[in-house]
Amino acid sequence: MSGKFVVLSNGSQYKKFVEAGLRPGDFKVFCDNPRFYSFLDGRGIPFEALDEYLLKTRWSEINAWGCAAVNNWMKACRDARIFSDVDYASVTRLFFSYILIPAVKNREYAGLLLKRRPDRVLIFQSLNPRKYPYFSGNFFLNYFLDEGCRQARIPETQISVYELENDDSVSPLQRSLVADVKRGLKKTILSVYGALARANCKMEILAQGSLAHLGPVVRELKRCGRRVAIYDFEFHQNQWNFSRALQIPYWTPSSFGNRSPAEKGESAENVRREFSAALDLAERSGIFVYQDRDFSVFVKTRLLHGIGDYLKRLSREALLYENLIRACSPRAFLVDEDYASRGAFLGAFMKARGVKMFCVSHANLAVSFAVPEESRCFSHSTTFVHSEFEKAMYAARGWDPQKISVTGTPRYDRLSGQSPAARPPVSATAEKVKFLYPATGIWLHSPDQHGYLGSHFTTWGGFQKPAFRMILEALEGLPAELIVKPHSVESVPLWREFFKELKPAGKARLVPQSADFLTLLKESRGMVLSYWSTGLIESAILRKPTLFVVPEKFESRILDEYAAHGFCRLFRSAADLRKAFEGICRGERSRGPSLSEKDREYYLGRNDSQGAARVVREISEVLETHA
Numbered sequence: 325m326s327g328k329f330v331v332l333s334n335g336s337q338y339k340k341f342v343e344a345g346l347r348p349g350d351f352k353v354f355c356d357n358p359r360f361y362s363f364l365d366g367r368g369i370p371f372e373a374l375d376e377y378l379l380k381t382r383w384s385e386i387n388a389w390g391c392a393a394v395n396n397w398m399k400a401c402r403d404a405r406i407f408s409d410v411d412y413a414s415v416t417r418l419f420f421s422y423i424l425i426p427a428v429k430n431r432e433y434a435g436l437l438l439k440r441r442p443d444r445v446l447i448f449q450s451l452n453p454r455k456y457p458y459f460s461g462n463f464f465l466n467y468f469l470d471e472g473c474r475q476a477r478i479p480e481t482q483i484s485v486y487e488l489e490n491d492d493s494v495s496p497l498q499r500s501l502v503a504d505v506k507r508g509l510k511k512t513i514l515s516v517y518g519a520l521a522r523a524n525c526k527m528e529i530l531a532q533g534s535l536a537h538l539g540p541v542v543r544e545l546k547r548c549g550r551r552v553a554i555y556d557f558e559f560h561q562n563q564w565n566f567s568r569a570l571q572i573p574y575w576t577p578s579s580f581g582n583r584s585p586a587e588k589g590e591s592a593e594n595v596r597r598e599f600s601a602a603l604d605l606a607e608r609s610g611i612f613v614y615q616d617r618d619f620s621v622f623v624k625t626r627l628l629h630g631i632g633d634y635l636k637r638l639s640r641e642a643l644l645y646e647n648l649i650r651a652c653s654p655r656a657f658l659v660d661e662d663y664a665s666r667g668a669f670l671g672a673f674m675k676a677r678g679v680k681m682f683c684v685s686h687a688n689l690a691v692s693f694a695v696p697e698e699s700r701c702f703s704h705s706t707t708f709v710h711s712e713f714e715k716a717m718y719a720a721r722g723w724d725p726q727k728i729s730v731t732g733t734p735r736y737d738r739l740s741g742q743s744p745a746a747r748p749p750v751s752a753t754a755e756k757v758k759f760l761y762p763a764t765g766i767w768l769h770s771p772d773q774h775g776y777l778g779s780h781f782t783t784w785g786g787f788q789k790p791a792f793r794m795i796l797e798a799l800e801g802l803p804a805e806l807i808v809k810p811h812s813v814e815s816v817p818l819w820r821e822f823f824k825e826l827k828p829a830g831k832a833r834l835v836p837q838s839a840d841f842l843t844l845l846k847e848s849r850g851m852v853l854s855y856w857s858t859g860l861i862e863s864a865i866l867r868k869p870t871l872f873v874v875p876e877k878f879e880s881r882i883l884d885e886y887a888a889h890g891f892c893r894l895f896r897s898a899a900d901l902r903k904a905f906e907g908i909c910r911g912e913r914s915r916g917p918s919l920s921e922k923d924r925e926y927y928l929g930r931n932d933s934q935g936a937a938r939v940v941r942e943i944s945e946v947l948e949t950h951a
Contacts, residue, residue: 326352329437330446331374331469332364333357333462333771336487337448344483351446354437356430356462358768358786374433374465376777377877382432383777384693389614390425391722392699397602397611399701406602410642410676412595412635413602415668417702417722419457420627422774426461427622428614429777434468444479445469451486454772455630457665460487461771467622523553523579527652528947530555530575532670533660535566537686540734540936541658546570548940553652557666580647592635599628599635638669645673655947656680662704671704680950681705682943684734685714688858690882691776694720703727706946708939710736710861711929717882729942732935738842739865740933756805757909759871760848761795761832762841762859763808764788765815766822781878782855789822791854791873798901799831804909806832806852809844813837850908852901856883864891865928869908871895889919889927 330346331354332338341348348369355364356374364371379386397420398413407413438445447470450463473480528551531538545552553573556563567574606612607620648654654674662671662683671681683705703724709715710733719725766788769780781787799806806828810816816837823834835844845851845862850869853859863870870892872883887894895901929935 326440326442328352328444328446329354329440329442331356331437331448331462331465332360332369332371333448333465334360334487335363336485337462337483338363340448340483340485341446346446352442356433356465356771358780359770376429376780378436379429379432379777380877380879386425386428386614387691387776387778388693388695390421390428391693392695393424393612393614394421395695395699395701395722397606399699400605400609400611401602404605406605407595407598410669411672412599412638414702414704415638415672416457416627418663418668419665419774422457423459423626424612424619424623425777426459426771427464427619427626430461430464430771431468431617433465434472437469438472438476438478442478444481445473447473447480447482449482449484451484453626453629456627456634457774459626459772461773464626465771521573521575521579522581523573523575523648523651525573525652527551527553527573527654529553529656529658529943530648530652530654531658532556533658533684534686535563536735537660537684538658538734539566540737541684541939542566542572543570544734544936544940545658545943546572548944550940550944552658555648555657575652577644580644580651592632592639595635595639596628596632599631600624603627641666641669642673645670645677649677649679654679655950656682656943658682658684658943659705660684660686662707663702668704675704680943680946682939682946683707684939685709685718688714688717688861689721690717690856690880690886691720692778692881693776695722700724706942708942709733710935711925711927713927714929730929731938731942732929732931734936734939735842736862736865736929736931737933737935739862740931756803758848759799759804759806759905759908760844760851760859760863761792761806761808762851762853762855762857763792763810763815763819764855764857765812766792766818767815781875785818787875787878788854791875792822793826794873794898794901795852795854796826796828796831797898798905800902802902802905802909804905805830807844807848808832808834809839809841810834810837811857856880860886860892861928865931869893869904869913871901871904873901886927889923891927 328351330341330351332341333356353369353371354374355361355371361373394417398417401407401413402411448466450460453463454460470480529545530553531542532555542552553575554563554567556574556576559576564574603620603624606623610618612619612623657670657674657679659667659670659681660683661667662681674681681704685707688710700719700722701724702722705727707718707723707728708731709718709728712730715725715728715730718728764783766785768786769784773780795806808819810819819834841859842862845859845866845868848868850871851859851863852871852873854873860870872887872892872894874894874896876896886892893904895904
């Protein structure tokens with residue numbers, strides 16, 4: 325026997341633990357939350373980390389199973405006509421898989437702990453379980469520990485705890501008076517603008533999404549004589565300016581009048597009953613069986629918890645979209661995302677109403693797992709991607725490959741034909757050599773984080789901060805400057821704080837999140853990064869030297885293949901990275917493997933400045949076919 329076990333994950337649990345008269349020294353303490361490590365360290369409490377690396381050999385298997393299981397459930401619901409109107413299984417597909425995957429992970433954690441045969445296990449029972457689409461990974465872990473203890477007849481002690489809402493479970497948003505005022509002002513502007521800009525004309529195509537991705541297509545649609553308007557979930561000055569310059573309508577939700585009372589729209593309670601029937605179908609069909617475990621009961625209790633509030637919100641959005649269709653009768657929607665929360669419902673709703681959906685891919689996400697071909701059935705839209713490689717990555721995550729079209733990414737049209745001119749060594753120039761650094765979030769990973777297993781190794785602060793320090797160390801004393809471009813608005817305050825801590829004056833410069841990435845890339849001699857970003861594709865198109873910092877324990881088949889083709893070089897030490905920086909500063913060019921044009925096009929697309937034109941041509945063909 326191994327003594328008494330407890331998993332401490334947050335301050336609420338620790339407080340209850342101490343209030344119960346318990347002492348950490350009497351337990352074998354585990355921790356599943358990197359954000360809580362410093363708390364335990366600060367109090368001198370020894371603990372063993374429960375990290376995804378424990379399951380490293382099974383990341384691909386579990387990720388693929390989670391995505392495939394939800395796709396199979398979605399397909400079964402369609403075949404059985406469970407959902408009478410909108411395909412809500414497809415709406416919840418992404419976050420449902422993000423619940424199944426950590427469920428399996430935490431069941432495996434529980435199994436690993438109980439194999440040690442503890443004398444007793446302390447179980448925390450949450451009094452306020454998270455509501456869909458959010459979840460508590462630690463709640464999952466305690467659920468499976470409780471279940472495992474009962475099955476193995478291991479004594480347990482239970483403590484009920486009301487955990488503080490973990491508002492930063494995904495990203496730590498920093499509230500401020502200025503930000504609150506801005507939000508209030510934006511809400512007022514949105515209301516006033518909607519009253520002044522009523523949608524009162526028929527429109528062929530509505531475009532919703534980032535102008536960085538959709539702008540080139542909207543311009544081409546306008547040039548080809550298509551009636552197109554911008555629809556924005558909330559008012560954005562840049563979108564309004566774009567619409568005004570192009571002389572096309574710009575509409576927000578309030579442009580379509582006041583919404584009717586929610587109860588007059590699609591009933592959230594009816595959909596909830598359909599959800600219950602859909603999960604019963606999954607249980608009967610064994611869809612959620614992983615190895616020897618059927619997760620159906622767990623899914624029914626966890627997925628349905630709080631989903632009523634989520635469905636009420638979607639019910640209100642359904643009323644808005646009904647008003648939108650009545651007001652302008654769109655034949656098509658052009659979006660840059662159709663699989664997350666808002667985008668998934670917009671896509672599923674419009675698809676159910678016969679409105680054609682088109683999606684310009686906004687990110688080339690590379691994964692090292694693959695959903696079985698027979699389970700690749702997700703599609704709300706015809707999705708336009710840049711390359712066969714990007715298409716393969718979508719299919720690997722469960723998209724229907726027949727609904728993916730390789731057109732080239734429209735925003736890359738501006739990169740066509742551009743290759744780096746010969747650069748003199750830095751000694752012959754007056755300014756420092758610039759290296760672009762695409763910066764992701766640097767908050768620590770959390771057991772409540774949505775995502776695939778293994779993503780925490782490169783995507784979050786546990787690795788990003790050490791990687792950035794290593795890059796600065798490698799640049800020390802070199803005539804070079806690192807241009808740091810944050811990817812998300814949420815990450816900017818943390819990067820500012822990190823800069824204050826590091827004081828990298830002269831070595832690194834933080835630029836606004838709104839800065840144009842492609843312009844920064846073209847102005848840089850090379851790029852260095854430490855997570856999979858579309859910047860890898862963009863720098864390869866421009867034939868820029870690209871240096872990728874990877875964790876010592878991290879392995880990625882896709883990244884290794886990409887590097888083997890010469891599109892980037894991988895580094896695990898500051899010394900090796902410094903040699904690469906020195907060579908680039910001297911004007912040296914690295915010689916990668918010789919690639920055939922076919923192989924290069926597979927990864928990097930055609931890059932012939934015709935991406936937007938091909939997208940518009942396909943949209944037009946569909947509309948004319950269904951005129």
